[in-house]
Amino acid sequence: MSEPDQILSSVSVAITGSGGAGVITAGNMLLEAAAKAGWYGLFTRSSGPQIRGGEAAAMIRLADGPVAAPGDIFDILIAIDWHNIERFAIELPLSETSVVIADPSQGEVPEVIVQSGARIVEIPLKDLAKKVRKGRQNMVALGVISALIGLDDGVVDQVMVHVLAKRGEEALIASREAVASGRAAIGETGTRVAAPEITEGDGRWMISGNEAAGLGALRGGVRFVAAYPITPATEVLEWMAPNLQKVGGSLVQAEDELASINMIIGASYGGTPSLTATSGPGLALMSESLGLAVASEVPVVVIDVMRGGPSTGIPTKSEQSDLNIALFGLHGDAPHLVVAPNSVSDCVFSTQWAVSVAEATQTPTIILSDQLLGQTKVIADPPVDLTFVAKRLTPDVINEGFQRYAASGSGVSAMSVPGTAGGQYTADGLEHDEKGLPSSQVNDHAAQLDKRAAKLDTYDFGDHWADIEGQGSLAVICWGSTTATVREALARLSAEGKNFRLISPRLLAPARPAEMAAALEGVDRALSIELSHSAQFNHYLKGHFDLPCPLQSHHRPGPLPFRVAELCDVITDWSGS
C-alpha cells in the first residue's frame, strides 16, 4: 500500500488573496489543469476565521510522481493582495530561489516576504483584470502561473470550460481573456520557474482525504450515516450524503454527536453497516455510547478527522493529539479498534478495511484521520479495490434457545437481525450472560470480557496492520499524515546513501506486539515522529510494546505540518550521520 519510493521533482505554488479574490477556486483549477497535463500533485489551503471574504492561501505542489507531503518551500507565491499575510506567512516558506509575484497597486511587499530573499516580480494583476470586461484577478494569476511553469494552454482552457460552465458564456470569455493577459504579462518579464517532468498515465484521480474516506466507507458496505457537522469532518458527510443515496443508503443529520452515535448504533443493531464522522470534540461526546457499542457488541465506525486540540483548539489545522482519547477514552475495559490511514489515498483502503473488521468482529472502530489528510486533495493513481466487504456473522438457523452472546473459539457469536423469528434478544450495556440477560455474576463478567477481547485477539489482521518499508538498523516509527512526509524524507536520505526502516502502523488498537517485534528485528535504535505536544504516540509505543531497542521521540504540536527538509534534518541529527 505504500507510495513509490522515489526522489520527487516538484514545484510548489501558493496563491494568496482576500475579500472574494477567489484564490481557492484558482488553486482548484490549477490542480485540475495540472492533472490533465500529466502531473501528480496535492492541494491544501489555509484561511482566516471569516466565513467569506477573509484572507486565504491556496497551496499546490506538482510533481513527477505520486506526492503526498507538502513541499519545503514555495517556488512561486502570487499575491493578489497582502491583507493579513503575517497571519500565515509562516505557512508560506520562501527562499532566494522563490519567485514572488506582487501587484504594485497593493502597496509595499511586506517585510516578512522581503526577508526571505525571494525574487520579486511586479505584475499589475488588478489593472490587467480591470482591462478585461468582468475580468478577475484570480484568473490573471492563473495565467501567470501557467506561463511560469509551462502549463499547457489547452488543458487550462478545458478546465475553465467545465468549471465555468454554470456561470455562462460571458464568464468563460472573461476568464479566457484574463488568463491570456496574465500569461502575456509574465511572458514579457522573461521569468521562468523549473517545473517537473510530466508523466504518462491514464485514469488518475483527483480526490481529497475526506472524500476518500467516504468512498472507502461505501466500498466497505456502509449504507447508513448519521452525523453532526464539525470542522474538518463536514466534507465527509457532504460527500456521503448524495453518494450514499446512489447505493441505496441514507444520511441523516442528527441534533448532536450523542444522537449521531446512538442513531448509528440503532441502525447497526437493525443490520445495516453504519458510520459517522466527527472531530475531537465530537469523539469526546461519543465516548459513553462507544462503550455501549462495545458492551452490546454492535459494530459501528467513527471517523475522527483530528484537528488542533485540546477542547475547541484550532479547528482548521491538523494535529495528531486524539490518539489518547481514541485508545483510552472508553470507561471500563472496553477493547475496540483504532485504525489510522497514513496518506490521502490510503483513506480509501483504511476506511474500507476498518468497516470490514468492525463488522467481522462486531466491535466499534475509530478511524483517526486528520485535517491534513481530510482537506488535502491529491492527484493520485486510482486506489485498488481490495474487495473487503462488511461481513457480519448472522445465524443461519435459529434454534430454540438461541444465545446471542454464546462463547465461541473466536469470541464472535452470531448476531440475529430484528425480523428474524426466534432470534429475539435485548442488547444491553449492562454486563450480561450468554443469553444477553443482565448479570453481575463473576463468571459471566469474566466470560464476556474474555469474549470481547478474544474477538480482537484472534482476528487475522494480516499485513495490513502496518506499512513496513526500507531496511537498516535504524527505524523511524510514525503514523497517520506524518507518514507521507517521513517517506519522502527517507527517500531523499536513501539517495544520499543513508538507509532507514520505516514502520507506520495502520492498526493502533489492538496493539500487535508480535508483529511489531518482527518489524523491529535487527533494529538498534528507533525514533518516533508525531505531531503531538505530549508525544502521545511515543508513550503508546513504550506502553504497549516490548521494544527491543531504545526509542527516542521527535514531537511537536500543530498547527504547522512537518516538512520534508525539516524531517531530513531531524532524522539525520538523530542518527548521528
Next chain:
Amino acid sequence: MNTKIDISSVPDLLAHVKAMETEAMERYQDLAEQMEVHHNSETAELFRKMAHVESLHVAKVLERAKGIDLPHISPWEYQWIDGQTPEAATAEDTHYLMTPHHALRLALSAEKRALEFFTRVAAQSETGVIHDLASELRDEEQEHVELIKSWLDKTAEPDEGWDDDPDPPMLQE
C-alpha cells in the same frame, strides 16, 4: 361509569367471563412471581393457590363455551363497570412485605367487584338466557366471596410494623 352494561348475547357474556377469569389467573401468577422475586414465600404461596383456583374457573368457562364461537373483544371494549377487569387483583395495592392477610383482602375486593358485575348484568333483565347465566355466575361469585371471607377469618391479621424494613433501598444502576 357505565350505567347499562351492554351485553346482548350469551357468547358475549361468556367472552367477558373468560377474559375475567383468565386475567384474574394471570394476575395472581404475576403477583406470586413478584412475591417470589422479593422472597416473600408465604404470600407467594397464597397467590399461587389463588392462581390455581382461578385456573379451575378458567377451565369451567372454557367448558361452558365449548362449541360456541366467542367474539373477539379488545381489552378496552369490555363492559367492565369502571373500565377495569373485575376479578383481577389490583396490582398497585401490593407491597413486598405484604402478608397473606393483605393478599386475601386484595382477593376479596376483586371477587366483590366480580360479584357486583354479574349482579348488575343479571338485574338488567328479568328473564332470558343472559339473565339465567348471569344469575348463575353471580351465585358462584357469591360463593367465592364467602370462601375468601372464611379464609380471611382463619388468617392472622398483620402485626403492627409489618412493613418495617430497617435496610434502606438499594442503588441499582
Next chain:
Amino acid sequence: MSVNSAAAPAFSARDYKSDVKPVWCPGCGDYTVLSSITKAFAELALAPEEVAVISGIGCSSRMPAYLNTYGFHGVHGRSLALATGLKLSRPDLTVLVTGGDGDGFSIGGNHFLHACRRNVDMTYVVMDNRVYGMTKGQPSPTTEPDWDSALSPGGTGLRPFNPLVIALASGANFIARGFSGDPNGTAKLIADAIETPGFSFVEVLSPCVTFRPDQRDWKSMVRPAPVDPTEDIGQAARRLMTDDGFNLGVLYRGRRKPYKLAEHDAIGDLSDLEQQFAI
C-alpha cells in the same frame, strides 16, 4: 376496534412476555404498563420478532428484557436517538421506546425535542413517576417544586417540566396521557399510538410505591379528559398549558406525515460512482 366474531387472535398478551421476572417493587405502576403493552401488541397482532423495544436507563427502562420482542437497553437519555436510527433504516419494524421521566426529560431532553420534531413513526411511552427511582429518590424534571428530598431539602422550588406541551410545540403527532391504575385504558392508548403514523407520545402516570407513596392519591385525582381530542394545534396548546396533569386519554391528534428516508434505487456497483474522481 369493534366487537366482531373474528377467529382466535394470532397472539395472546402472554405471548409477548419473556421468561425474565421483573424486579420492580411490588406496587410499581410499571407492572401494569408492561401488561398494557402486551395487550396492545396482542390486539394489533404484531409478530414479536418484528417489534423492537428501546429503552434508556432507569426502572422503567428495564422494560425490554421483560418482553419477547427484539430490544435494546441503551445508555441514559439516548433511547430516542437509537430508536430513530433503527426505525429509519428498518421501517418494516414496529418501534416502541420506553423510559421514565428522568431518562426522557432530563438527560434525554434534547433528543425528546428532536424526536418530536422529526416525527419518525414510532411510539414513546414514558412512565412518569416524578422521581428518580433507580438512584433512590431524587427530584426529576416533572417533580413538584415543594417535594422534599435528600438532594433538594425543602423541594427544588423549580417549576416542573410540562412534557405534553413541549411535545406539542416540537411536533409530536399524537399526544396522550394514561394512568397505570387504568390498565385497559392505557392499553388502548398504546395501541392507538402505535397505529397512528408519526411520533406518538404517551405519558403514563405510574406511581413509585417506594419513593413517592404520596402518589397513591393519584387514583382519586385522575379523570378522563372532559373534551374530545383536538386536531387544532392552537386549541391543544391552550388545553395542555392549562392542564392539571391528570386528564387522561388522547389529548392531541395531529395530521403530520411521518418522516421517513426517501427510497433510492441502488446502482449495481461502485465503478460508475467512482468515475467522479477520474480526471
